[in-house]
Amino acid sequence: MSSGARPASSRGWPPRTAVVTGASSGIGREAALLLADQNCRSLLVGRNGAALDEVAAATQGHRIAVDLAGPGSEVTVASRASELLGDVDLLICSAGLGAAGPFDVMPPSTIQDLVAVNVLAPMMLVRAMLPAMLERGQGRILLVGSIAGVLGVRGEVAYSASKAAMVGFADALRSEVGGRGISVTLCLPGAVDTPFFHRRGAPYVRRWPRPIPAGLVAQRMLTATGRGDAEVWVPRWLSAAARVHGAAPSLYRRLAGVFG
Numbered sequence: 739m740s741s742g743a744r745p746a747s748s749r750g751w752p753p754r755t756a757v758v759t760g761a762s763s764g765i766g767r768e769a770a771l772l773l774a775d776q777n778c779r780s781l782l783v784g785r786n787g788a789a790l791d792e793v794a795a796a797t798q799g800h801r802i803a804v805d806l807a808g809p810g811s812e813v814t815v816a817s818r819a820s821e822l823l824g825d826v827d828l829l830i831c832s833a834g835l836g837a838a839g840p841f842d843v844m845p846p847s848t849i850q851d852l853v854a855v856n857v858l859a860p861m862m863l864v865r866a867m868l869p870a871m872l873e874r875g876q877g878r879i880l881l882v883g884s885i886a887g888v889l890g891v892r893g894e895v896a897y898s899a900s901k902a903a904m905v906g907f908a909d910a911l912r913s914e915v916g917g918r919g920i921s922v923t924l925c926l927p928g929a930v931d932t933p934f935f936h937r938r939g940a941p942y943v944r945r946w947p948r949p950i951p952a953g954l955v956a957q958r959m960l961t962a963t964g965r966g967d968a969e970v971w972v973p974r975w976l977s978a979a980a981r982v983h984g985a986a987p988s989l990y991r992r993l994a995g996v997f998g
């Protein structure tokens with residue numbers, strides 16, 4: 739994985755317009771609220787219409803209820819964004835879901851859903867919106883990955899794999915379009931206090947580290963995106979775990995065995 743920050747640039751920041759997936763809950767919702775504080779007009783994307791209405795009212799944003807796992811949903815979102823917002827300065831892909839439990843008994847449909855929402859949906863939405871950004875020579879893309887995509891977490895095999903795909907996607911995309919006015923930022927959170935765990939049907943059980951507030955993740959990832967950083971770890975110390983994993987994998991595995 740690449741590291742370090744791209745040169746700071748204030749171009750297109752704060753954004754005037756944004757598309758935010760996962761805006762009905764958790765990290766995406768908090769990001770939408772922070773963007774509204776900066777007078778950014780957003781298109782809020784999710785499935786839960788009532789939750790989207792609540793965020794839309796709080797942000798004076800637009801909303802679209804759509805299942806991102808559905809084929810062609812990215813075209814629906816991109817064309818609605820173009821109609822309602824015109825040029826889109828920022829695309830945030832936060833929609834995602836988890837799945838916990840041993841891989842050998844995980845239902846195949848669960849694995850397919852994870853890949854559809856966590857991998858295919860952000861790739862297809864970026865694919866749909868990138869040409870307009872490239873044409874303008876300006877745009878920012880913020881992908882929400884996970885520490886699980888870097889370290890690989892037991893009991894979360896399919897989820898870890900889906901988030902690892904975001905690491906490769908972000909790195910490759912950045913190297914392809916980074917010199918053409920587009921910044922690509924990957925957010926790598928640890929455990930975050932959102933409905934994510936309840937929805938996946940398995941609570942967060944580790945005593946440490948404690949889940950952090952979604953608002954903190956949103957604030958840190960937006961700041962990093964504004965700077966054009968390649969990646970942002972929340973909390974910051976997680977990057978040290980990733981460095982140990984990269985530099986001394988057998989030591990990492992021993993430590994992971996101790997700390998779980």
Ligand SMILES: NC(=O)c1ccc[n+]([C@@H]2O[C@H](COP(=O)([O-])OP(=O)(O)OC[C@H]3O[C@@H](n4cnc5c(N)ncnc54)[C@H](OP(=O)(O)O)[C@@H]3O)[C@@H](O)[C@H]2O)c1
Nearest residue numbers: 760762763764765784785786806833834884929930932934
């Ligand atoms: N919470 C954590 O500990 C944690 C840690 C690391 C990374 N992450 C990542 O952070 C991102 C946000 O998660 P969160 O913690 O904020 O979880 P969350 O509160 O459960 O929110 C998930 C969001 O994704 C949307 N979504 C899920 N499936 C969708 C689909 N098929 N179509 C459209 N939207 C869909 C949900 O929309 P609806 O409810 O409207 O369907 C919701 O807005 C995810 O990518 C997750 O993998 C979370």
